[in-house]
Amino acid sequence: MHSPRELLQRNDPELFAALVGEEERQATGIELIPSENYTYPEVLATLGSVFTNKYAEGYPGRRYYGGQTYTDAIERIARTRARRLFRCEHANVQPLSGAPMNAAVYLALLEPGDTVMGMDLSHGGHLTHGAPVSHMGKLFRWIRYKTDPEAEGRIDFDALRSSALAHRPKMIVCGYSSYPRDYDYGPFKSIADEVGALTLADVSHIGGLIAGGVLANPFDAGFDLVTTTTHKSLRGPRGGMILCRKEFRKAIDKSVFPGLQGGPHMNQVAATAVALGKALQPAFGDYCRQVLANALALARALLDGGADLVTGGTANHMMVVDCVRSFGLNGRVAEETLDAIAITCNKQVVPDDPNPPLRPSGIRLGTPAATTRGMLEPEMKALGTCMVEALRSPGDEESLGRLKARVQDLCASFPAPGVPG
Ligand SMILES: Cc1ncc(COP(=O)(O)O)c(C=O)c1O
Known part of the structure; x- marks a missing residue:
């Protein structure tokens, strides 16, 4: 008897390879897109x-x-x-x-x-x-x-x-x-x-x-x-x-x-x-409180690193960084730079953005997914510091390699629920 996963591997190796690739991407990098999360294993089932x-x-x-x-x-x-x-x-x-x-x-x-x-x-x-x-x-x-x-x-x-x-x-x-x-x-x-x-x-x-x-x-x-x-x-x-x-x-x-x-x-x-x-369970309230605390900690680390945040900070789970003002980079370059250090975010227009949507001025970050992995304020501070360092020198391959290793180390200590590592 083969498990559904084994059947997929045997009967559709092309699709299976993409599934394993995505699992690896989710396990080894960190998701900071504010609209994403790692769902419960019970939900996947x-x-x-x-x-x-x-x-x-x-x-x-x-x-x-x-x-x-x-x-x-x-x-x-x-x-x-x-x-x-x-x-x-x-x-x-x-x-x-x-x-x-x-x-x-x-x-x-x-x-x-x-x-x-x-x-x-x-x-x-x-x-x-x-x-x-x-x-x-x-x-x-x-x-x-x-x-x-x-x-x-x-x-x-x-x-x-x-x-x-x-x-x-x-x-x-x-x-x-x-x-x-x-x-x-x-x-x-x-x-x-x-x-x-x-x-x-x-x-x-x-x-x-x-x-x-x-x-x-x-x-x-x-x-x-x-x-x-x-x-x-x-x-x-x-x-x-x-x-x-x-x-x-x-x-x-x-x-x-x-x-x-x-x-x-x-x-x-x-x-x-x-x-x-x-x-409905009390633990979910604790999770939500931590999402907000993590957002404040991430915003603090970015502000300390000289980032310009739309509205000056956050009062929910997300923040929008004006990368042109902060680092002289457009949002597309910022997104690609963070991708190179295993941090996924998304490019984002800022209010009355003079730049077009595919090359906007900002990026958007959020903490629900990182919080689901169990990360707390110290990890937010570490991630914020890595981001600032990367965005300050997006062309420095050596530094990006070092930062990627640091982010992946962090991710290895905080496995994503439901994602085979
Ligand atoms: C405020 C708001 N409304 C609606 C949607 C649309 O949701 P979906 O992408 O599931 O169609 C989104 C998705 O990002 C959203 O942020």
């Missing part, structure tokens, strides 16, 4: 389970195919755990990922041509918040708000309010991919109430940190809807969830299925349930 064989169009108790005893059970478990974690009335756990999750919300509650407000992409917003290249960007009329460089890069609520009063949006989206501060939900809610707009918080990046109780919950400020991906700080499988008050339940569920999707990926729903179960 559930993702690769027989739930992937099952069609389950519809919702528990109302399916279009037979044989739903266990699919109904896992979806109910996932929904109950999500409601408990986020203290909300309804959870839809079927969105295949973050982009269809947000599309499902817009298509449920807006008409084509309606006005929506979202953060400008270079100031931290996500593509799904109305970037002109996205379908949602074309379907609705998006008004962008920005951060204020005079106020350390915090959101400019005076400008946001004036714009909302002028354009009367039907929905205001609060939520970001590269905004390194906590989200201040109160002002959004009062501006939205003033103009009669719905409030959506897309907490894809920080969903885990809210579930773990270390960042504010938008429902406490009276938000109507919250969306989150499940694979970032929540440590689950790739996927999305829509959380809302019960008055939106029918519209949201209809929008996800049959509006936008067909059969849900039940292996993913099962794996989401597993991750949400983990997030």
Whole structure:
């Protein structure tokens, strides 16, 4: 009897080689992309389970195919755990990922041509918040708000309010991919109430940190809807969830299925349930506190090394380094330089970046994955010091080789869960 892994190795050596290569890359280097994490071994097991064989169009108790005893059970478990974690009335756990999750919300509650407000992409917003290249960007009329460089890069609520009063949006989206501060939900809610707009918080990046109780919950400020991906700080499988008050339940569920999707990926729903179960345990709160402490420690090491951080630092799990200002390098060169020392990050536009997205001014860093490996403040300091050294002399092969060995040594002491070393 061969294990599934042995079968793959024997029957598809080409694919197997790529799998082993990726395992080695993940084991020997460190992941500092803030939207990534190492998921739980139990999640990997559930993702690769027989739930992937099952069609389950519809919702528990109302399916279009037979044989739903266990699919109904896992979806109910996932929904109950999500409601408990986020203290909300309804959870839809079927969105295949973050982009269809947000599309499902817009298509449920807006008409084509309606006005929506979202953060400008270079100031931290996500593509799904109305970037002109996205379908949602074309379907609705998006008004962008920005951060204020005079106020350390915090959101400019005076400008946001004036714009909302002028354009009367039907929905205001609060939520970001590269905004390194906590989200201040109160002002959004009062501006939205003033103009009669719905409030959506897309907490894809920080969903885990809210579930773990270390960042504010938008429902406490009276938000109507919250969306989150499940694979970032929540440590689950790739996927999305829509959380809302019960008055939106029918519209949201209809929008996800049959509006936008067909059969849900039940292996993913099962794996989401597993991750949400983990997030309900007290240890997850400790993990989240450490993610924040590690981000502060990494930011401190970078600032001490002369790095220029957008907004001057961080209050969540991520930071954006302006590499042009700090080291005279664009983000692409910085990303490649860190890759050469076994640190993975991603190039990133900075607010009103004069440089193009494939050669932007910055990089984005985050601590959820490193924290999952068990790294603490001293390791963050060590990584920050290595990064500064590398970015100061990106052409010095000898120094890069030395730094890579140091990073790989560190990684060897902190194995990534679920990743064969
Ligand atoms: C704020 C935000 N919303 C939505 C998404 C989209 O998620 P996905 O890549 O799973 O489609 C992301 C992904 O990075 C994100 O950061």
